[in-house]
Amino acid sequence: MTENNHEIREIVIPGEILTEDKSFIPGRGAIRQGDRIISIYIGLKEVRGKYINVVPLRGKYRPEIGDKVIGKIVDITSVKWRVDINAKDTGILKPRDAIDVYDKRSQRGRKKSSRELEAEAMKMYELGDMLIANVVSVDRVSDPVLTTVGESLGKIDEGTIIGIDVPKIPRIIGKKGSMIKLLKDLTTCRLFIAKNGLVWVKGATSEYEKLCIEAIRKIEREAHTTGLTDRINYYIQEKKKERGLK
Amino acid sequence: MDTPQVISTVQRKYILDLLKQGKRMDGRGFLDFREVRIDDDLIPKAEGSASVHLGDSFIITGIKYDVGTPFPDSPDEGVATCMAEFIPFASPMFESGPPDVEAVEVARVVDRGIRHGDCIEYKKLCIKAGELVYILFIDMYVMNHAGNLIDTGAISSMTALLTTKLPTAKIEDGKAVWNGGYMLVPINQIPLSVTFGRIQDYVFVDPVIDEELVLDGRVSFAVNEKGQICSMQKSGEITWTEEELIKYSKIAVEKVNELRNKLNLRQYVPKL
Amino acid sequence: MTILIPEEYPKKLIDKNGKRLDGRALDELRPFSCKIGVLANADGSAYVEHGKNKIYAGVYGPREVHPRHLARPDRGIIRVDYRMTTFSVHERKSPAPNRREREISKIIEDALAPTLFLELYPNSAIEVYVQVIAADGGTRCASTTAASLALADAGLPLKSLVAAVAAGKADGEIILDLGDLEDKAGTADVPAAVRMIDEEFTLLQFDGEMTPEEFEKSIKLIKKGAREIFAKQTAAIKEKFDTVRKETEEENKKIEKLVPPEEKITHASGTKEEEKAGEEKSDKAEEIKEEKEDPSDTKEEEKKPKKEKEEKKSEENK
Structure with a gap:
């Protein structure tokens, strides 16, 4: 759903015929039905070379390996956490994926037993904690496995988190990150847009955070339109004037 | 399972930090209600109905009636009863099944507000003393849960009651028979409610769902037009001091009067 | 028991002109x-x-x-x-x-x-x-x-x-x-x-x-x-x-009038230099990563036809 100022893409609905030209191949969001290619979503029709895609406008998050997600600890046992990642299944976080403990040595130089380390690691997150995690494995039979070991991963301890429509994430990021940069520059907020449709926002004051969230809501609502970057720029500037924000 | 009910620690901290600065997450002041939107008389087969949005909280209430025997201790008075049902699409937290404790609480608190404080003139809902009276069913359906269902339910129930037209009856062979006319529900007082949410020492009205999920507790007051308190409900595992309760009961009277004036619910009374 | 309001049950549901009670033709939908x-x-x-x-x-x-x-x-x-x-x-x-x-x-x-x-x-x-x-x-x-x-x-x-x-x-x-x-x-x-x-x-x-x-x-x-x-x-x-599209087109026109094209916000065009400058300014590593990663979305979409195979397969299986 990247921005293209010259092309207004058609809104299509499930079952709508996208083409009857046999030289096209159904891409994302489209299937072949006899001689025709039809849409399976409410979305934007998009032709890319031989492929016809439909970019959906709403939809649930489906985890993929390597996704950075924002999750919430919803259950703790002695050996693992369960993390709500805004998907069909809850994620699993095991102590050895929570903290890089296996290199640490106790004061005596003895390597701690893995049981000791696990017990130690299990103290890291409490029920209700929000964290940024990486999806390390996904398959159809078991729950997605997460890790918080890695740069910029781990517990979120400030700011606020809002939910957005997952298919609209690319629009909130913009072409080459232009939209997210605009949001950050104009609202002076820090932002993290996770793949599972949760957005972390932290600004100098709540007024800036509110403005940033309002701008994100506007992008979400107008994701299927053109000229969005200019409009968002204008919108934020105007609101800032109105509200006396720098 | 009930994942949304696990309270996010960072969200609680965020809301609390804002409260410390005298602010709320949606920019409202501590004593501001969200916007109210009312559609009246939308259900042809209900005697009265209203659809009310308080922010994104959304309740549809319909009024049905029955003719039945009065309670022995009030033989010349009609009866009104409230029910609330959470439709599962209203929140990912709800599941299909019998009404849960929260729905029962909404119904009970709204019910008490209407039952007392001279809201309905029950004597005028009597067809024949000791034998036949009107029984009103005030049925609330929660369509979308975005916090503070008690106050949303109160506005919705009162609007629905005000829009209600009941067929009037004469007695023939001991039975109530339609006499060709209609009557309004005799309403003397319009009680509405205000709910205060509390986190630590911070108290504010009309909590939105994100606030509601992290509250320590809340207290609701229903107040009639005479400025009398006609129902209260404290919930949550916290305590309130005498001074606090006195303070908030006074604020409640002011807030409800303000809300009632703003909504002007009598505009929805139909012409007979 | 409610008070019975006698309803006029019409003898005929369709009149001699072939119209129904609410005036509809036989093959006509309600609103x-x-x-x-x-x-x-x-x-x-x-x-x-x-x-x-x-x-x-x-x-x-x-x-x-x-x-x-x-x-x-x-x-x-x-x-x-x-x-x-x-x-x-x-x-x-x-x-x-x-x-x-x-x-x-x-x-x-x-x-x-x-x-x-x-x-x-x-x-x-x-x-x-x-x-x-x-x-x-x-x-x-x-x-x-x-x-x-x-x-x-x-x-x-x-x-x-x-x-x-x-x-x-x-x-x-x-x-x-x-x-x-x-x-x-x-x-x-x-x-x-x-x-x-x-x-x-x-x-x-x-x-x-x-x-x-x-x-x-x-x-x-x-x-x-x-x-x-x-x-x-x-x-x-x-x-x-x-x-929404119509609304935004109006807004677009309004903005175009207000802002001469050359003055349009520079970062909206997202040139490489600006992006780099932005990265240096950023105080959080994750934010930089996010910006780097996300343009890949375009690539991802091209890969998508493969990913959507399972959906297609399921259709073929039918």
Whole structure:
């Protein structure tokens, strides 16, 4: 759903015929039905070379390996956490994926037993904690496995988190990150847009955070339109004037 | 399972930090209600109905009636009863099944507000003393849960009651028979409610769902037009001091009067 | 017991000019309108007014199945809960679900399943909640129409929308889209739902008496009605997005007038230098990464055809 100022893409609905030209191949969001290619979503029709895609406008998050997600600890046992990642299944976080403990040595130089380390690691997150995690494995039979070991991963301890429509994430990021940069520059907020449709926002004051969230809501609502970057720029500037924000 | 009910620690901290600065997450002041939107008389087969949005909280209430025997201790008075049902699409937290404790609480608190404080003139809902009276069913359906269902339910129930037209009856062979006319529900007082949410020492009205999920507790007051308190409900595992309760009961009277004036619910009374 | 208000039951449902009680022609639908995205919390939602029926549908899912034993390891399940409000009908309905509501829930499940790719959601459920706020004959059809829209609004992949309407028989004539009185006083009622992509039937019930010839006529009438409803479903969805588009085009014009093109915000164009500068300014590593990663979305979309294979496969398997 990247921005293209010259092309207004058609809104299509499930079952709508996208083409009857046999030289096209159904891409994302489209299937072949006899001689025709039809849409399976409410979305934007998009032709890319031989492929016809439909970019959906709403939809649930489906985890993929390597996704950075924002999750919430919803259950703790002695050996693992369960993390709500805004998907069909809850994620699993095991102590050895929570903290890089296996290199640490106790004061005596003895390597701690893995049981000791696990017990130690299990103290890291409490029920209700929000964290940024990486999806390390996904398959159809078991729950997605997460890790918080890695740069910029781990517990979120400030700011606020809002939910957005997952298919609209690319629009909130913009072409080459232009939209997210605009949001950050104009609202002076820090932002993290996770793949599972949760957005972390932290600004100098709540007024800036509110403005940033309002701008994100506007992008979400107008994701299927053109000229969005200019409009968002204008919108934020105007609101800032109105509200006396720098 | 009930994942949304696990309270996010960072969200609680965020809301609390804002409260410390005298602010709320949606920019409202501590004593501001969200916007109210009312559609009246939308259900042809209900005697009265209203659809009310308080922010994104959304309740549809319909009024049905029955003719039945009065309670022995009030033989010349009609009866009104409230029910609330959470439709599962209203929140990912709800599941299909019998009404849960929260729905029962909404119904009970709204019910008490209407039952007392001279809201309905029950004597005028009597067809024949000791034998036949009107029984009103005030049925609330929660369509979308975005916090503070008690106050949303109160506005919705009162609007629905005000829009209600009941067929009037004469007695023939001991039975109530339609006499060709209609009557309004005799309403003397319009009680509405205000709910205060509390986190630590911070108290504010009309909590939105994100606030509601992290509250320590809340207290609701229903107040009639005479400025009398006609129902209260404290919930949550916290305590309130005498001074606090006195303070908030006074604020409640002011807030409800303000809300009632703003909504002007009598505009929805139909012409007979 | 309520006070009985005598209703004039007309002797004839169709007058000598071939017009029905509400003035409709024999093959004419009642007024129909619909809207998607009407409930803030649900994953998908829709509102339908069909005649005086007023119906909300909301969707959650795919999500975990409760109770667990209903889950199927090879595919997802669809669960529909069709309910009527107590005040939707003349005589107050008991709030407890009854057998009729259970049966209708079941037939709506079966009506929607042939439009879903359930094999994509093993061990999960797609839950559809339908609430009839006002009833006026034909609620199961209007509910099916609403539920299908809600599924589409949720962004679930669908083979097609379904549109539902009843045909029936009154005063010896085959009629489309029975109203409340025609439903009660008529001689036959055939509610049906049509999967619009191939016009196959996904819901069918029958109550009354008809000859096979009359049934044939009914089924043709149902298809005609379904096409008309489908046209309105389609228009309502497209209109929702077109309205926003029109609004934004106005705004675009306004902004263009205000801001000469050369003064337009520089970072909107996102040149490389600016991006680098932005990265240096950033105080958090994750933010830089995010910016780097995200342009890859374009690439990802090109890869997508492969990813969507499973969806295609499932269709081929059919």
